[in-house]
Amino acid sequence: MSIPQVTQKLLAAKKEKGLSFADLEKILNHDEIWIAALFYLQATASEEEAKLLVEALGLDTSYIQELTAYPVKGLGPVVPTDPLIYRFYEIMQVYGLPLKDVIQEKFGDGIMSAIDFTLDVEKEEDPKGDRVKVIMSGKFLPYKKW
Template structure:
């Protein structure tokens, strides 16, 4: 997976300003995961969000247009090679069908929306080693019968 040039620009500007995604969350009033998805061009910002982001990062206004453009979503057709991203791929390979079965048992035949969706990442202290806690919440969408 190649990273878009704008992503590198945004990440470098964030680093140079000493900002975290949590800091940007306070500035934009949007969740840090969503902001990171804008950085990686998996989501698009409104004009106002893009303006706030560009100002916070000290970038030229020329980047506003790119941040508000329609993104091309997804990692591509290949298996991810980055170890952290691959683990999510692996989790779905191992637990995808069990999750599908349990969701359908509880809700019926349908899917979890990735559009009406939130994703939160938390750090949990643990004496055996800190843990990553990820909470996904998506609206259930039943399949239509016709």
């Protein structure tokens, strides 16, 4: 997977400033996951949000145009090779259909929105090894009959 040049520059500036995505959450008043998605050109900033980010990172205003452009979303048609990203792919291969059945038992025939959606990551301390807690919350959209 190739990382866009603008993403590389944003990440380098964040590192140089010693900022975390949680720090940027306080500046932009948006969730750290959304901000990370913006870095990877998977979200679109408003002009004001882009200006705040560029200013916080000490970057030239020429980045505003890239951050406010409508993105082409997704990783592409290939299976991801990064081990952490692949685990999510693997989780859906193993648990996707069971998850779909459970959701449909509870809600009916439909989908979970990825547009009206939030995603949070929490660290759970555990004596046997810290755990990653991923919380997805999407609006249920029933299929329409016509």
